[in-house]
Amino acid sequence: MERRKVTFKLYPNAREAERLTAWVRLHCELYNAALQERIEAYRKAGKSISYYDQQNVLPEIKAARPEFVELGSHALQQTLRRLDLAFQAFFRRVKAGQTPGFPRFKASARFSGFSYPDPAGWKLLQQGRRGGTLRLGSGADAMGIRVRGRHRFAEAKPNDLTIIRKNGEWFASVTLRVPETACARERTDHQHRGVDFGLTDWATFDNGETIANPRWTRNELPRLAALQRQRAKKKKGSVRYKRLSQEAARLHERIGNLRREFLHQTTTELVRTCAVIATEELQTKNMSRSAKGTLEKPGRMVKQKAGLNREILSVGLGMAHQMLAYKAVEAGTRLHMSNTRQLKPSQRCSACWEIVPKTLAQRVHRCPHCGHTMPRDQNSALVVLIDAHTPGTGVAARQKPLARQRAKSKSLTRETPATTAQV
Incomplete structure (x- = not known):
């Protein structure tokens, strides 16, 4: 049961x-x-x-x-x-x-x-x-x-x-x-898809298709800021202060409901049409860590990092992974979670499997080794899909965290570019 x-x-x-x-x-x-x-x-x-x-x-x-x-x-x-x-x-x-x-x-x-x-x-x-x-x-x-x-x-x-x-x-x-038997979900297709979750687009697939980021929090920020400004002018504990607090709470609840509904609908459609879903393991807690620092070592660009953290938490990546995990079991879909530290999907070339360092501002992958050019997120989605078809790779095969290693030119999970071409 x-x-x-x-x-x-x-x-x-x-x-x-x-x-x-x-x-x-x-x-x-x-x-x-x-x-x-x-x-x-x-x-x-x-x-x-x-x-x-x-x-x-x-x-x-x-x-x-x-x-x-x-x-x-x-x-x-x-x-x-x-x-x-x-x-x-x-x-x-x-x-x-x-x-x-x-x-x-x-x-x-x-x-x-x-x-x-x-x-x-x-x-x-x-x-x-x-x-x-x-x-x-x-x-x-x-x-x-x-x-x-x-x-x-x-x-x-x-x-x-x-x-x-x-x-x-x-x-x-x-x-x-x-x-x-009652939990089982009906699958209508048998696609193999690599997915890269992000902020510019909520999801980018290995074939170049994208799902737009609805940006629920950003769209409601002006209204939320107006409510907070009005509340700041009221006496704390007064009837009007409590009323404005309730309005702000209802607005946050509405944002959460919209996010949850979107994630449920999108993840359900994914597991319904895919036999294999490949993505990378994301540590949302580490990604959204504050840059404030301490009194001895104050952080840099704290305000900009706070805005980035708000966007990371708004898209609900951790919730999406949880939904995919249990829905994939119900639909008989294989969910492959690549180990980000070892695979480095955003830095690896999907054609020759070499490491190509890039900054966050570089949105196009250009490989100096083989000349392969592709949008950065699509390349990452293709990398995790290739990794999904390689036996013995992924988070499920390596439960213990990997030791910190320097970036190597050759992947530990893929040995030659010829194997990549066969997949």
Whole structure:
């Protein structure tokens, strides 16, 4: 059985929305009380309280506070487990020598929601193709909230549910257990394509075709800047300040929705038409690292690098790779991820396989060894496609990172230009 996550939008009426808000407030109160208990126990007695210690006290809490009863035992346990995971992450960062980030108390207005870790206490009733009802609770006090959304699986069993509150709207994130046969995607073609992801064009293929970069963030920057200027003139915490903050948050959410929809549609079309997809491994976190530097060694061209980082994060390269990874498995497509450090697709000639150093400003590949001329991104796409047809290459074949090496004239994965011509 495979697991797939589906998000539905909830449309509660005024009474249901008020009740959901009250439930979130109670979950937040439980989270903060459990955090306070752990802090006081260690401060006064040097004792560490575990998740199981706090879980065993839940019956007493429900006896003293009857309003917690309708939330469900499993949902309350999941809130305590959420705090326990925060502490586990804190101790892991301490051991690794990273910035620890001790778990913090949360305001109810900023508490994201609550979860049901199993199918108990809720039920999703699908009605029609695009709607349904989410039933929360049991008995006469159960809520039936209208739901919009659907999934593509003909056979699926719900596993867990998370109720999310975001920008004044409610969502239900459901994890489904789906048979492998129901996950399969139909493939309509058997193309072999190399893809180079970038900023000028979102994607460039080995045959020269391109997909334009929609530039969602850049298109909305004037509107976002106007909202931020208006908010800067308002008193912090005032009604108008909060209203403008919500408008800015909704604008960011819209940009994220547009990006996600584009990536889903594009990656689905790729795996539907390709038997082999070749691209290079991209470390988006390293690519978008700040150039600010330190007080002792301040960085250079910080403002320009910040703009470049914004464009890198806007195109969603990391999200595109994740989508391609699981969709390729579902469609039976082979996804080949070339090792960028060893292969150097942007610096290698696809005709003679020699290294041709280039700066970012050079958008055309001109090889001084063989005279091959081609647009830089198309040449990179062709290089990774050739690498995909070479046995034993790619990231999947080399799990450990390679040691730093000087650029060599001959590739470690391709030995002679004659082999390139045969592919």
